[in-house]
Each structure stands twice: as C-alpha cells, then as structure tokens.
Amino acid sequence: MTDTKTHPRNHGILSEETHQLNLLRQHRRMHRLRQPVVVRPFPLAEVAEGPVISRGQRLADWVASTIGSWRFIIIQSSAIAVWITGNVLAGESAWDPYPFILLNLLLSFQAAYTAPAIMMSQNRQSELDRKHAENDYEINVKAELEIELLHDKIDILKEQELLNLTEAIKVLTAKVEALSPK
Numbered sequence: 188m189t190d191t192k193t194h195p196r197n198h199g200i201l202s203e204e205t206h207q208l209n210l211l212r213q214h215r216r217m218h219r220l221r222q223p224v225v226v227r228p229f230p231l232a233e234v235a236e237g238p239v240i241s242r243g244q245r246l247a248d249w250v251a252s253t254i255g256s257w258r259f260i261i262i263q264s265s266a267i268a269v270w271i272t273g274n275v276l277a278g279e280s281a282w283d284p285y286p287f288i289l290l291n292l293l294l295s296f297q298a299a300y301t302a303p304a305i306m307m308s309q310n311r312q313s314e315l316d317r318k319h320a321e322n323d324y325e326i327n328v329k330a331e332l333e334i335e336l337l338h339d340k341i342d343i344l345k346e347q348e349l350l351n352l353t354e355a356i357k358v359l360t361a362k363v364e365a366l367s368p369k
Contacts, residue, residue, distance in 0.1 A: 209346050213339050244311055251308035254301050 240248075253259055270290055274281040283289040 206346060206350060209343055213343055240311070244307065247304045247307040247311070250301055250304040254305065 267290065270283070271287065274283050274285070274287065
C-alpha cells in the first residue's frame with residue numbers, strides 16, 4: 188500500500204493543499220483576532236482620581252482607616268486606662284464605678300456603629316478588586332490571542348521556507364537528472 192503523502196507524484200499537490208490549509212487557518216485566526224475583545228479599562232477619572240464615591244462611602248472608608256490604625260488603638264487604650272484609673276481612684280464618688288457599666292455601654296455603642304461602616308468599606312473594596320480582576324482577565328485573553336497569532340505567523344514562515352526548500356530541491360534534482368547519463 189502506498190502512502191499518498193510520500194508518493195513522489197502527490198508531493199506537489201499535497202504541499203499546495205497544506206499551504207492552502209495553512210492560509211485558511213491563518214485567515215480564520217486573524218479574523219478571530221479582529222473581533223473586538225471587550226477590555227473595559229476604568230474611566231480616566233477613576234484612574235486619575237480614584238472612583239467617584241458618595242459621602243457615605245467616604246465616611247465608611249474614613250471610619251475603617253481610622254479604627255484600623257495603631258494610632259486609634261493607642262489612643263483608645265489610653266482613654267480606657269484613664270477612665271478605669273479615674274473611676275478606681277475616685278472611689279465612692281466615681282462617675283462609673285466598678286464594673287464600669289457606662290464604659291461597656293460606650294464600647295458596645297462604638298462597636299455597633301463601626302462594624303457596619305467597616306463592612307461597607309470592605310464591600311466597596313471587594314467590588315473594585317472584582318472589576319480589576321475582570322479587566323486583568325480580559326487583557327490576558329487578548330494577549331493570549333496575540334501570542335497565538337505570532338505562533339501562526341512563525342508557522343507560516345516555516346511552511347513558506349519549507350516550500351521554498353522543496354522547490355529548490357526539485358530544481359536541483361531536475362538539473363542533476365538532466366546532467367546524469369541515461
């Protein structure tokens with residue numbers, strides 16, 4: 188059984204078919220690359236100045252950044268130490284005697300209002316992170332398509348070089364056959 192790919196009479200036809208098939212693949216891939224990949228960069232205002240946020244969001248961010256700082260922890264710890272020390276030293280005339288119920292009420296009040304503000308700030312930040320991740324994904328897809336196009340171009344160049352070498356071999360073979368005695 189003769190393999191059609193290696194048979195000398197079919198070599199030129201198959202090379203031409205391979206070449207045509209590669210051109211068709213290249214055309215399809217280039218057409219796919221021309222399809223717009225939706226990369227939604229953030230508007231210039233968001234990039235330059237950050238996203239536009241409401242007063243409530245600004246307040247939530249301020250609360251989260253203030254309460255999440257060492258400065259706040261040190262000031263609050265100092266204030267609690269002064270409160271407890273003052274009440275212990277005042278004895279019977281203390282404004283909040285032991286078990287410091289007023290202090291507990293103030294700390295509970297602080298926790299009740301700061302926790303939702305911190306959550307709002309975190310939710311907004313996670314939304315921004317999600318948008319950045321989507322944007323990065325779309326850019327990566329576009330880069331992948333461009334890399335694939337470069338690979339295809341290299342493959343086409345290799346195929347053209349192979350066709351040129353094949354033609355050169357045919358010409359040389361014909362010359363050698365013409366020069367050799369029959």
